[in-house]
Amino acid sequence: MVQIKYLLLISRQGKVRLMRWFGAYTSNDKTKICRELSTTVLARKAKMCNILEYQDHKVVYRRYASLYFVCGISSESSNELLTLEIIHRYVEAMDSYFDNVCELDIIFNFSKAYEILNEVLICDGSMTETSKTNILKTVASMDALETSDNLDQVLS
């Protein structure tokens, strides 16, 4: 299955909106990857393919509205098409959760975006939950629980 090394959400202005590293990388590497990828990915034209080789691995990206979803995957045994599909699932899940997700939703609810990502990409990016309903159900019930938690606290 696709082993995803990291997932970045980069806005069209080159700002990082979300980043998830599925491995222990040094902060130097992280900043370097962020910087270089945002420039290379943003520079690519619409008709070009969504796969590029970067350093020792491949990068698959896809643009949704003003956001670029950038995935670093291992080069030797990964399915690029599937990675694109996973990105799409993630966006779909967020779309249903936020009801027409936009960049602002992700900025202000970044922890929710992370939660959803955690449900989509389980276990350091090596596994994927493919059912949107399952993802949403889990996140929703967690939210519900959180609210009741809060209620408990107020009532106490």
Added chain:
Amino acid sequence: MASGYAPSAEDVVRRLRPFGMLFETSLKDLIKSIRTAGEDVEQLQQVLGRALAECREEVRAPDVELKANAVVKLTYLEMYGFDMAWANFHILEVMSSSKLRHKRVGYLAASQSFYKDVDVLMLATNLLKKDLRYEGRGDGRHDVLTMGVTLSGLSTMVSAALARDICEDLFGMLGSTRPYIRKKAVAALFKVFLQFPEALRDHFDRFAARLRDEDLSVVSATVSVVCELSKKNPRPFVALSPLLYEMLFTIDNNWIIIRLLKLFTNLAQEEPKLRVKILPKVLELMQMTSATSVIYEAINCIVRGQMLQEDDFDAASCCLQELNKFCNSNDPNLRYISVILFYKIGKINAQFIAEFDALVIRLLKDVDVSIRSRALELLEGATDDNNLATAVQILIQQFVDKDVVSASNLFRPVGTNGIEIEIPASYKTKMVSVILKICSSENYAKISDFDWYIAVLSDLCVVSQDLISTNSSIGYQLADEIRTIMVKVPSLRAKFINTIANLVLNEDITLHMPMILREGYWCIGEYSALLQDGDVFIEKSVMHNRVSPEVQQIMAQALLKVFSNWCNNDPTRPIVHVKQVLAKLIGFYESLTTSQSFEVQERSVEFLEFCKLCDESLEEDDDQDLPLLITEVLPGFFDAYDLNPILHGTQKKIQKNLTLDLDTPFLDDDELEKLLLEDSSKKDSESLLQSDMELDFESDAESVTAQDPHESFSVPEVTKELSAAERHALEQKRKQDRMDNPFYLEADDDSSQTKNSKLIDFGDDENNQTLAQPKSNSTLHLSLTGTATDDSTRKKKKKSKRKAQVLEEEGVPDLIDNPEVYEDPHKTLGSGSSVNSSAINLKVHSKLESFDFTSPQISPDPTPDADTDESADISKLRAKFASTSVDQENDSNDEVVVVKKSKSKSKSKSKKKGFKKSAKKSSEESLPPT
């Protein structure tokens, strides 16, 4: 009563917090303030700095709510590049809160920042254990989710120690009644196995049983984990293949099928028997499914799993037909991945892709440069003598088109849709080297018209000038190619030398591509007899003043050669003219005598002295004939022997070749005596100079072309001895040989081997003849394997067309098997510069790769692995002690190796097992392991 319950201000604040009514800066405020700061860098820095300072304060507050808030903010700030590892302990505090809300925040932050922070993980162990055992308290739904959160977080931060501590708990959870928990547990176990492979070995069956889980998502998770694990170490999972094979039939979920295919890819690499068994099924799957990603994965599986045999044309064409469809699709991604697969299939056997040449050539014109770049790699396999010209034409066109739209140099319109494409320098560089590669492949067998190729080469030199600044290796490649063609294609030299002369004298080239000069001058010097206007060339070359010492040293010599040939090929040349040119040369050499480069200085001083002598002799005789010094001595320096193409690295081989007879002198004592007498009677003072210079020249020539030492050292003496008539006879004989042998060009390897081995014995004069015969030791094979099958038929076809004869490279056979690869020094130089130190390596090593699953005992020979660090060894060792205390007595012999590896650390561990044992071990340690 109001007085009885009067909440303090603090209480109110605390109670309002859960509703988002914070009186501290909330995450929302933080984000808003960052956004208002906008593009103003200074202000943004201020805001961020302030926020960080606030977080530092808040995170220390006793109130968990506040802490959690600060942690969320920190997690957000991490995206702006602020490391939050310093707050790890506080994150842990938040994680330990009983509120799910806090837990979520805590675990999220932990998964972002806990990686390999050993101290915190140690503290976290108990908390994690507690959270994992949450089930049974509170209401069911709550538990499930808490565990879910814990497991998600857990899977990202497992360390070796943590893995060992929690693996029992996780295995317990595999039996949970809830699929969600089982799934998460399987996922978390993956990480545990990576860190603590012993767990997998001991509980393999329990884990594998999840493949039969009634819940599909658990099965899917398990397949994924097995797939990932098999990537690291496929061995233990081969046993599962019957079950997995069955699943391939029964499951119709594409996600799982893709994972199964991946899994089989890994297994087939390990177990060759699987390949034959799986292949038909995979092909069938490919035919049945409509999902492109499944088709892609199936082909990937076939290719990467090495299921495609070299001669299996049916399966190959099956795959390639699908890929062909992909290549014709509108989706650039499909085109891209299929081009890559095309290349991989072509690597197995170039024949597979030969019929797709039209497709490849079309892909060269793709809108997407990265696809073009991939297609370039394919080109080598897909070109033959018919389409070579077309392909090269397209590529060169891509250089030229850019020039047409010179308004913005980097852009050019493509086709009708007018999308501007940036053609990066790296792609152009690649184009040049691919053109050179495809043209030169199979010893230029694909080129039917060498005039065309010369034109291409000089075009390339011109268009790739501006690439040199980014990648200088391309200049060296071109230069090498020019020299090779010059040496290898005799019929072409006369024409080519003028092209080279033009290139060398071109100001732009001199400025931008100095690498060409060196080889260019060498060629001109070497074949100066063919140069038309030697005097003009010398005059123009002398004007060149901005050349580097490396070029000067070749140039100095080349010009003298040109002069020598120019003077002598027309006896009616007026002396005055000769004097003029000579004066130019003297001026040139004089300017070099003060060169900083020793090499240049030495040569120019030598040549200068000789030129002065010539000048004097010209002054002395006033008659119309040129002095002997110019007509006889000067050509004698250089024309003694024809240079033949020699295989790269031949010299090195000969140096290593111990069977070489270096002791037998070329001349026995009598002959030598005679020769010396003869010599000294003929020319006294000059002979000394001459031999000096000859030696000098030979060693130089050798440094340029990696000459065979036979030629550089032995041959001049021998040939000197041969009279002109003898040499002529030899030449005749050589020509005869070529005529007689219809397979001259592809003299089969066997016969050349025997011929060559004669050479090694190196008898008296015989070596001259053997040397003169071209030997094929063709390493210029297409790097794609498996072309051999129809090589002969192809070559026959070509032979009829061929206009120019291409010399094969000479070399000696590999007597000693040395796997050393003789690499082009320039090439390594070029590629080395691109792999700079700042390259990122994301490969993560786990202990699983080197783990031996064969027995639950201590592995008899733990192969020392450079990758696994010492701490890995210790934990491995620790685990082994824990799990195998029973076997230890019997296997103490095997342990010796292990103990030795990390002696100091293991001592503390062995204490646990008692002093008796450690004493026993240490006594064994001292024994030499036999």
